[in-house]
């Protein structure tokens with residue numbers, strides 16, 4: 001008996017089996033919702049079915065409501081309607097969970113009367129990550145099963161729990177090993193009938209919520225006010241869970257729905273969902289067919305055992321890929337390997353790795369001093385000193401040593417990938433893999449496609465990025481590629497604003513109020529002032545005509561203030577603390593710099609800081625699109641979201657630009673072009689055209 005294309009009903013013995021089959025993740029869209037209702041009706045009317053079983057085909061249980069439907073009018077039946085019917089079913093329903101039961105998917109399972117999870121399954125309510133709250137009973141039923149405190153933990157973090165944890169919490173009634181979800185569900189359905197398990201609906205269970213101390217909600221509100229004051233949905237989540245314990249079920253559910261709809265209307269929801277799809281969209285490179293033949297990457301070499309090389313080696317080892325870590329200086333190699341071990345051991349101390357896992361990962365990293373050890377690698381990533389001469393020599397050596405077909409990648413952040421490729425006889429196998437520091441933590445990977453990079457090489461590395469848990473974004477060759485090129489313009493404005501009269505703390509406050517986790521100068525302190533200072537010094541000494549005159553940051557570096565690592569930079573830091581403290585010594589250095597330049601400081605408004613730091617980025621991003629260095633706005637959005645902490649609730653740099661208003665941005669860019677000048681304020685033609693025609697730039 002077929003219900004519709006996405007949901008089927010069939011019987012197995014005395015069990016009526018409802019199967020959702022809507023690849024890839026059984027998202028609960030309109031077809032699934034109506035199919036579920038129809039299948040339920042069939043099951044209830046089926047005189048030969050004593051009990052119903054809900055299960056899913058494919059790789060996972062339902063992974064949530066269909067996000068693609070958000071923002072459009074909901075076609076009936078709504079998810080709460082479907083769920084109410086499951087809850088009230090006259091026949092008990094068992095939900096058999098495999099893969100991930102998330103969001104609306106878990107909410108359907110919560111409306112069933114018994115839940116069984118296969119070992120390895122994960123269960124969660126991740127709506128908060130999309131700027132939402134569970135809107136189909138999740139905030140009302142979860143506290144009834146696991147208690148309000150744990151429910152708040154799960155719904156506010158959005159992080160799933162394992163099947164075992166779900167069993168311990170009371171979220172599922174059984175965990176089964178082996179076989180399919182269908183088989184596990186049939187076994188449990190048999191036991192429910194034979195052993196007379198309780199099948200009371202979750203909505204009628206009040207023992208876990210009775211007598212909840214109201215202080216729980218006051219504490220959570222205070223915590224959110226401190227940690228996430230600017231986010232909308234977490235505060236509504238506390239309201240909804242509070243309603244579960246203070247109101248009867250039906251009223252609590254109505255309150256949840258009203259709060260859910262408020263979240264749905266919020267611009268933060270639109271931003272976070274843009275960010276969700278951006279992460280997935282960047283994997284599909286325009287003009288690169290999805291069936292492009294890729295190369296096998298079973299082993300990797302990394303050249304250079306410094307901080308970057310070590311972090312890159314960890315990325316591969318973490319994904320189970322063996323790595324040869326090469327450094328021609330044995331001492332550097334030992335230091336690099338020791339740093340990797342320290343890093344893993346620190347993670348183990350935080351409980352995120354077992355001692356055995358640390359050893360497994362270390363065993364995957366083989367130190368080497370000879371290029372001969374890289375001969376059989378399928379991919380080599382060069383992470384050596386940032387000098388064209390050094391890199392060209394390394395690539396010539398790799399070209400001589402590596403087997404045909406080895407992909408040769410450079411981690412350069414500033415040098416011309418095509419010039420590096422030209423040092424080899426196989427430029428088609430060469431590309432950039434620009435990791436961000438710390439490489440084992442940051443999710444962004446700019447995959448730099450050279451003029452001659454073969455399609456298969458690009459496709460292989462894009463796939464590999466995903467395999468090692470990175471968000472790979474294909475970009476073209478230019479100075480700084482996409483991310484740093486935009487950052488460079490923001491940095492220039494941040495410096496200029498301070499030279500004119502703003503304080504570093506003011507610039508940073510405006511950026512953190514916007515939602516960046518760190519301000520520009522806190523980030524400079526974290527990265528280290530000495531790196532840029534040394535590069536600028538070298539250029540000055542070499543008589544480079546484009547070298548900038550020393551600025552106040554250089555003056556700080558000259559005083560040994562390199563940033564967090566020396567306890568002082570743009571700010572000072574108490575020992576062991578990362579909290580930036582403004583410092584009078586820095587004020588004096590800035591004042592001296594202004595005197596030397598003949599600048600009389602003026603009050604700079606927060607609005608000017610905001611416009612100059614952010615609009616200059618939008619203008620540069622639009623130029624990057626014009627030049628084709630990034631293929632799509634979504635690529636730039638993903639780069640800033642995953643590499644530079646752009647606030648996800650604002651969707652991404654260009655998504656935000658549309659919300660801000662392109663007309664307003666262009667008018668300001670044109671004004672700064674007149675008043676300040678400089679190439680960074682020369683308006684992008686693309687931006688001007690979009691503004692003139694009322695066209696968004698992002699979508």
Ligand code: 3HC
Pocket residue numbers: 024025027063064065066067068079100102103104105107126127130132133134135136138277280281
């Ligand atoms: N709706 C629509 N499409 C979805 C989706 C959803 N809920 N979840 C995933 N997809 C799509 C992805 O966009 C992707 O599409 P593509 O192949 O065209 O790019 C495809 O399914 C596969 O997804 P992933 O690439 O992410 O596959 P993974 O295997 O890496 O991850 C996952 C699977 C863990 C399920 C992950 O996709 C995920 O976390 N999805 C979102 C889950 C979620 O947030 N659910 C809550 C939704 S809100 C809700 O339910 C409201 C309710 O309370 C009323």
